[in-house]
Amino acid sequence: MSGRFFGTAITRVEDARLLTGKGHYVDDIELPDMLHAAFVRASFAHGRIRNIDTSDALAMPGVAAIYTMADFADIAQGSMPPMAPHPLLKTPITYHPLADAEVRHVGEAIAIVLADNRAHAEDAAAAVMLDVEYLPAVSDAVLAREASSPKVHSQHASNVIATMKASFGDCAGVFAKAHHVLTEHFDIHRGGCHAMECRGVVANIDLQTDALTISTSSQSPYMVRRHLATYLQRDENTIRVLTPDVGGGFGPKANVYAEEFAVAIAAIKSRRPVKWIEDRQEHFVATTQQRGQVWALDVAFDNDGRMRAIRGHCIHDNGAYAPYGLILPATALASFPGPYALDALDLSVDVVLTNLVPTSPVRGACRPNVAFLLERLADRIARHLNIDRQDVRRRSFVRADQMPYTTGMKARDGSPISYDSGDYVAALDLVLDKIEATSFEARRAEARKRGKLRGLGIASCVEDTGLGPFEGASVRVTPAGKVIIATGASSQGQGHRTAFAQIAADALGVELEDVTVETADTAKFPLGISTIASRIAVTAGSSVQLAAHKVRAKAITFASHQLEVGEHDLELEGGAVRVKGIPEMKVKLSEIARVLAGNTGMTLPGDMEPDLAATAYFNSNALTFAYGANACEVEVDPETGDISVVRYVVVHDCGKLINPLIVDGQIRGGVVHGIGNALFERMIYDEEGQPLTTTYGDYFLPMASEMPQIEVHHIETPSPRNPIGVKGAGEGGTIPAAACVISAVEDALGPKGPFIPLHPVSPQQVVQWLEAMPVE
CATH class of the missing domain: 3.30.365.10 (Aldehyde oxidase/xanthine dehydrogenase, molybdopterin binding domain)
Incomplete structure (x- = not known):
């Protein structure tokens, strides 16, 4: 078209x-007689609430009301409806709008304070007294999986809420006949969302019609309406949900949140408009996060590097609740085998609760995790056989003449996953040409003269779009x-x-x-x-x-x-x-x-x-599949371990481009997100579930000074599965980026350096790796 x-x-x-x-954002909304909300949030990771004393707080200046879950009982009771039900979850593991009896992570909302301004509301929230029976907490998903671990939900016999499996082909047979088998363990660390605009909600009740209007910085206004109507036992026509301008979403704003319910119910109770705007510290402890996974994988391959099969197991950190159901771990499984034409696959994922903020999709929704695993395995095979990394990929990719290609995996509805169109080899060839890979060794030598270690990284990806x-x-x-x-x-x-x-x-x-x-x-x-x-x-x-x-x-x-x-x-x-x-x-x-x-x-x-x-x-009865290849160059300072991304090239195919300027912006933003995942973003908790990274002084995000010029090139292979021939582009920049950067860091450290199975990578780790390397 x-x-x-x-x-x-x-x-x-x-x-x-x-x-x-x-622009007009949620915080720009001002209504007559509006109250401002602040939440009393848990400062502990696990505990049973014995009493909430609001008497002193209620007497403070400007305070209009303080509500707990018990105060909502005349309007609604119980836990929130699941946003994405799954047959493996026999009972929903969702929040109450306010904590009912048991608190399960630092930052969980316990009470909502309404006052004439936010400052008065926050002062009163700090004055609410809690009587808590503290309970054991677990912050490590590997430990939480063990039968002897403290239970995140006291009424549950296990922290493992589901085990998900996916397979195709004769995996045992392929491994038995394989020329080579390697085993690797991967650790992909948890990180956050950090959109420019935090979450926010304004709720208003019409005193004449009792109609409820909610403005929310959400990616899913219709889901908010549907689930709130279900919870309040209202007809959807009595609830209007709208989103004004939203300053970034990246996935976590797709959730239906407890705060949206609590603010709406508080407006109904108080009969006045109520506004809540999440502050940045709340964002660290109350907005869903992502990426916490530990994998053990075996890969079978031929003497020429052709990947044949993968098998293994994942422990997926789901946090304290499952508000998004099992979509995140399910997406991880469905993202295999990526761009690779495997003969067989056999994977399982244990979905594990911890006393941490719940996880849900963040830009890529576990697709970057899977791209990291597959691309790292491709590099590992090349390293083992001492062949070029690109040869492993060329020999293992789905070929253009195999399109449409049925992978062997299943979509969420149980239908076979089939790639619609594309040429993965052409994308890899183009990105290597554009980054001038043939002359890279000269640039490496020049960097060495300056005392720097220069490395070239490559990564490819496939992305299901048009869900x-x-x-x-x-x-x-x-x-x-x-x-x-x-x-x-x-x-x-x-x-x-x-x-x-x-x-x-x-x-x-x-x-x-x-x-x-x-x-x-x-x-x-x-x-x-x-x-x-x-x-x-x-x-x-x-x-x-x-x-x-x-x-x-x-x-x-x-x-x-x-x-x-x-x-x-x-x-x-x-x-x-x-x-x-x-x-x-x-x-x-x-x-x-x-x-x-x-x-x-x-x-x-x-x-x-x-x-x-x-x-x-x-x-949209069939997914469309965008794909791409990335290449980047990094320089490592061996004295400090500092890593600088100095070149970055993207080749991407999202079908017909409606607006190349918009697509380029999406891809560049996605690459920045992925570089942050690779080198900076790490949400750290102690053993008791206390967050240790709650400001940008200790949780690092990439800034403009850390960003190279990102060069984008397009291949346009129209999708036959929609009338305009397009494929999605919002996450394609992020999905391969961490794998690409880590590939480059490993290449910079050289053949005597370690294989890197994790991200983010810190300067301290780089220095330790360099110090452990044998002296030539």
Whole structure:
């Protein structure tokens, strides 16, 4: 697909408003008589609440109310509905809106304080007195898996809440015949979200209708409505959920959170608007995290490096609850075998509770974990056989002539996973060419003269995108000739308004400035799923295309009657339907919209339905698979262990590009995220579950000074599985990045250095590795 706008690198229409301070975020909402909320949060990882004394706090200036879970009993009781039920979870392991009796991680909300401003609310929260019976805690998932470990939920006999398995082929047979077998253990450390905007909620109850309105910085406003309505036993029509501008989501804002429920119930109880804005310290202890996994893997391979089979086991740290069900570990399993055409696979994952913040998807949702495992194994095989790393990949990749390729794995709905299109070897060849791999040794030698160790890293990946079941969109032309798009897809900075406008403007022959996009308001569009899993370009973008073409067809039918010409002789351009070759013979879209809006006593031409509008839902019945190859160069200071990423090149295929400028921005942001995972971000807890990294003084994020110029090149292989030929791009930059950087660090340390099976890598570790290396 192509047109005037589709495929063009147009500056985002959102940017002018956002860059001039005209964005409207949750914290910008001010309502009459509004109360401000602060939560009393647990300072301990595990304990039983015996008493909550709010008397002193209630007497403090500005305090209007303090609620505990017991105070909510007249409205709702029990734990929250599971966001993603799974048959292996026989009973939901979800939060109460406020802790009921047992607290299971530092930061869990125990009570909500309402006051006339946030400062008074925080002061009062600090004055609430808790009588707690402290219970043993466990912060290490490996230890938590043991039968003798303290139980995160006292009523559960085990911390292992599920064991998930996936396999295909004759794994035992392949291993028995393999030329080589290697065993490796991998440790992928836990990290956080850290979007620019923390979470926030404003809830307001209409005193006349009792309708509830919630503004929340969420990726899943329709999920918030659905689950809150279930919990409160309300009809969904009595709850409106909308997301204003959202300053980044990255996955954790897709959760339905206890705070959203608590603020909503507090508004119902107090009969006043309530606002809560998460501060940065709360973010460290209350927003879901990710990546905590330990793997033991065997890989079978041939003498030429061709990977044949992988088997092994994972211990997955799920934190204290499972608000997102088992989607995260399930995604890890489904991400195998990546770009590799394995003969067999046999994996299991133990999902383990710990007394830590729960885990849920963070940009990539365990796909970066799996890419790290597979790419590290490829490098390990090359190291073992003393062959080039790229040869292992070329001999092991799914070939272009095998597409569509059925991997042997199953999707969430049980259907076979099948890659739709792509050429993984071509992507690797291009990225090696663009980073000038053939002349790398000269750059390594030059760096050595400066006292630096230079290394080249490579990594490839496959990403499932366009996750079902659907997103929808309506497209309407107003009597003023303007086009209004409404969709349930929320945006957190991806440029949805621009991309959707480009699609509709091409279909309807209008200018971008004539298109307005309204997103993520349950009062404006009836259904939506969530902005997750790089799915919106495929699902909502296709829905906009389908709806716009329905409107186009309707406009052409009307003009055919009006102009008395055949439909095949008509085209849309300049905001009008006109006769091909006779541009002055036309009827404007605004005129068509006015007629179809209806006039008393006047029939519509050709028995047409009213309104120049249409709604469409694209049902995504099969995943689309983006893929890519990365290469980077790092320099290591052997004196300090400091690692600098000095070059980074990405080759990526996300099908047809709606807007290359937006895609490049997504990929570059994703790479930065991945570099942070590889070298900086580490959420550390002590044995008692106390977080030790709760500020940016001790939890490090990459800054502009740590970033190289990131060079992006595209391959466009259209997907045959949606009408616009696109694949998702939101996470493709992150998925291979940690593997690529660690590959480069290992290469910099040289053949006598260690194989690196973990991330993030710290300067201290690098110095220790260098000191342990044999002296030449």
